[in-house]
Amino acid sequence: MRIGFFDSGIGGLTVLAEALRRLPDMDFVYMADTLHVPYGTKPKEDVKAYIFESVATMMNEGIDALVVACNTATSIAIAELRERYSLPIVGMEPAVKPAVEMNRATGKRVLVFATPLTLQLPKYYALVSRVDDMGIVDSLPLPELVHYCEALQFDKLVMNEYFKGKLADYDLDQYGIIVLGCTHYPFYKDILRELLPAHIEIVDGNIGTVKRLSALVNRYGIAGSGGSGQVQFMCTGNEPAYIDKMQTALAYLLEKDATTEPLQHS
Incomplete structure (x- = not known):
């Protein structure tokens, strides 16, 4: 089998x-x-x-x-x-439901990393609408990250600069969890753990x-x-x-x- x-x-x-x-x-x-x-x-x-x-x-x-x-x-x-x-x-599907449940007691927000197409589809909006009764979920498209992954680009200096640029407009103190909403993204989990504040958890599905x-x-x-x-x-x-x-x-x-x-x- x-x-x-x-x-x-x-x-x-x-x-x-x-x-x-x-x-x-x-x-x-x-x-x-x-x-x-x-x-x-x-x-x-x-x-x-x-x-x-x-x-x-x-x-x-x-x-x-x-x-x-x-x-x-x-x-x-x-x-x-x-x-x-x-x-x-x-x-x-992006692990939005467990992320929201984990953050209920902390008052922190959830940030979902995903591809632009995933974030545009009705299935994603239905998921967030169903589970995010507190309005704490934000979404961040990362269109370049799959290209980086497919090229096996895992240099810390390169990827740190990429993630810093993408997160520059976000107050990370407000967030408790980042959801990796694309199966390519867990390749970067270790790099993200070193880059993000210690209080932020990283989850995937x-x-x-x-x-x-x-x-x-x-x-x-x-x-x-x-x-x-x-x-x-x-x-x-x-x-x-x-x-x-x-x-x-x-x-x-x-x-x-x-x-x-x-x-x-x-």
Whole structure:
């Protein structure tokens, strides 16, 4: 039994890494839509077409469950994917609800980092309207950050200047939590922890997504299927160099708790 993970690029690897830790008896297929990354700055209808084409290719690989490991893709296509396919499908959404609940007692605000397209979609506005009864959620589009991540740009000096510029107009003393609303963004969690004031927590939706995945595979009888954590990498551009980059990035995510070495790729 194999679980498919789909994203526009390497961002979904942050979710896959969590799944490998929590579901070591499964095997995985990871598809990156390298022909069209990034999604967050493109028109909605174009992105929807890219998603369905890539997922159809993954289905031909014989997956038993699917994780749409991309907040933008989830917002655009998750309902139609569930209508079209009968297998378990898990999507992503920015972790606004837990962030608001965590901040209720502090009176601090919540700042959501996300792609421009995610922040423009009705699904995001519906989420914030549903959970933000105190009016404490602000949103910050970071259109360049996916490009940085895809280029494996993790130089602290470069990224510190980028984040400082984006946050220059924000009084960070007012905020208690920053939500990473794109699966590419957790690659920068360590850099952000060093840059942000100590009182600000950083959250993402990865753990919650993998917990939902675990519950679904148990419900459908997919769990405990004799897998060994093997990962098959695919990309729409069929680029060997990009597959090599995905392997490098995943290894970095799995090992970074034990090392402070920066990620590099040649």
